[in-house]
Amino acid sequence: MFNQSWDAPQGNGNGGEKRTYTFWLRPGEAKRIIFLQDAPIQVWEHELYVLTKKSESHVCPVRNKIGDHCAICDLSDEIKKDKGLWPRLVGYSTVLDIGMVEWRNGEVMITPPVDRDGNPRPEFMGSKRLFRGKWGSEEKPSTWRILADKRQRIGTLMFTVWDVKRLGNKDPRVGSTFEFVTKLDSKEAVLEYLKSMGVPTDRISADLVEMINYSQELKPLSDQYITGILATAGLISAPVASESAPNFGVPLSDATGGNTVDDPFDM
Numbered sequence: 001m002f003n004q005s006w007d008a009p010q011g012n013g014n015g016g017e018k019r020t021y022t023f024w025l026r027p028g029e030a031k032r033i034i035f036l037q038d039a040p041i042q043v044w045e046h047e048l049y050v051l052t053k054k055s056e057s058h059v060c061p062v063r064n065k066i067g068d069h070c071a072i073c074d075l076s077d078e079i080k081k082d083k084g085l086w087p088r089l090v091g092y093s094t095v096l097d098i099g100m101v102e103w104r105n106g107e108v109m110i111t112p113p114v115d116r117d118g119n120p121r122p123e124f125m126g127s128k129r130l131f132r133g134k135w136g137s138e139e140k141p142s143t144w145r146i147l148a149d150k151r152q153r154i155g156t157l158m159f160t161v162w163d164v165k166r167l168g169n170k171d172p173r174v175g176s177t178f179e180f181v182t183k184l185d186s187k188e189a190v191l192e193y194l195k196s197m198g199v200p201t202d203r204i205s206a207d208l209v210e211m212i213n214y215s216q217e218l219k220p221l222s223d224q225y226i227t228g229i230l231a232t233a234g235l236i237s238a239p240v241a242s243e244s245a246p247n248f249g250v251p252l253s254d255a256t257g258g259n260t261v262d263d264p265f266d267m
């Protein structure tokens with residue numbers, strides 16, 4: 001199973017099914033978030049962008065010791081190196097996405113998130129989100145190395161409040177600057193804080209401050225899907241059974257089994 005720890009990977013860290021939306025920011029956007037746990041959940045993933053041109057990744061069954069077969073790991077080392085398909089260590093945390101942050105004349109304003117049609121959606125204030133960050137390398141630190149460094153002054157990330165901003169579109173989707181706002185001392189204090197930030201009271205409940213169930217959310221993609229995209233990319237020959245199957249190349253939404261629910265904030 002996955003480890004929860006602050007151990008940064010050596011070197012550059014190369015190395016499902018999601019029911020909860022992933023936290024992300026549009027370029028230029030700033031949000032206020034609360035971390036609900038200290039150390040991130042460490043997961044080895046193969047990033048599939050090079051194959052599918054979609055921002056998706058495959059939780060490696062073998063490297064995470066949750067299965068005994070991984071079609072990507074089975075590729076030759078040469079192909080994995082060439083395509084950047086080695087598993088990479090990423091860190092997951094559970095955050096509450098309180099809302100957009102704006103400063104007006106030195107005063108901070110928390111406003112509801114805006115959906116892709118530009119409508120404010122107060123019913124999404126305080127939503128629980130999966131925060132997926134990379135470690136980067138010692139030479140080029142990314143999200144978790146930056147947060148680990150900032151954490152040293154606070155002692156923990158648990159129940160800490162941050163203003164996060166993504167400056168440019170090449171910056172990580174979870175943001176490029178992290179400004180510490182405050183540290184709360186209990187789950188009850190988090191719920192009170194949400195109220196004080198204008199989160200609608202009908203959204204505030206005790207289970208909102210519980211960590212995501214990672215073994216439920218972070219599942220490897222199906223073997224059928226992975227072998228399908230590897231075959232399409234010409235990295236393996238098409239599986240025998242699929243040659244006669246009329247539906248080879250299962251629709252992505254079915255095959256991934258995840259993110260079929262429409263994220264109203266995704267563009």
Ligand SMILES: [Zn+2]
Pocket residue numbers: 046060061062063070071072073087
């Ligand atoms: Zn693998």
